[in-house]
Amino acid sequence: MKNLLIAVSTAALISFTTAPAFADSYNMATFTGNISPGNTNVKSPFNADISQGGPITGSFIIDNNLIPSSASGFVNVFFSSFPDIANIPAALAFTINLGTPALTFTLADAIQNSGAIQFFNGKFRGFFFDADFLYSDNKPYRFDDQGGTWNIKLLDAIGGAPVPLTSAKVNGVITGMSLGEPYVPVQETPVPEPSTVLLFGVGLTALAGFRKKI
Secondary structure, eight states, rough: HHHHHHHHHHHHHHHHHOOOOOOOOEEEEEEEEOOOOSSSTTTGGGTTOTTTTEEEEEEEEEEEGGOTTTTTTTEEEEHHHHHHGGSSSSHHHHEOOOOSSSGGGHHHHHHGTEEEEEEETTTEEEEEEEEEEEEETOOOEEEEEOOOOOOOEEETTTSSSSSEEEEEEEEEEEEEEEEEEEEOOOOOOOOOOOHHHHHHHHHHHHHHHHHHOO
């Protein structure tokens, strides 16, 4: 009887503390790029904060199980397709810094079903990512990253949904990617089912009563 009670209590404790394994394996990665050089590229108001030809930096999480094959052509692997994306903070999943804290975007800023790593024949090519924001002049802009090139455009909100204007304010490229350390998603503390808590409590209570009789 004593061994049975111990087994019941142990089983309840295991179900209380055991966390599920993650579906895929991941790595941290960093990427680099630059603001395109040229006197006509960085225009007001961004020329107050962004340097012509200056560097950009960023980081993201790559799902090793979703990297396309070498003959797959262009493929956008969306962060939302990561089976464990709910356990990866948005700022870790994807962040790009354009030389100033005022122009830092994370996966949480993604719009229009964007937010993907782009590959060409299994090799990193850049991102598919769009983000709308207000700058210091209180005007709406869109950061638009399509593969290896990106730009910032003023938005025209007349007539409904914002539409990017044709004149780019900032242009740039993403030049390379470096694979980093393995990454383990943040494990949420499991919340035990009421039945598990009850089973654990019953087991401990019964075991305590059994010991008093000895």
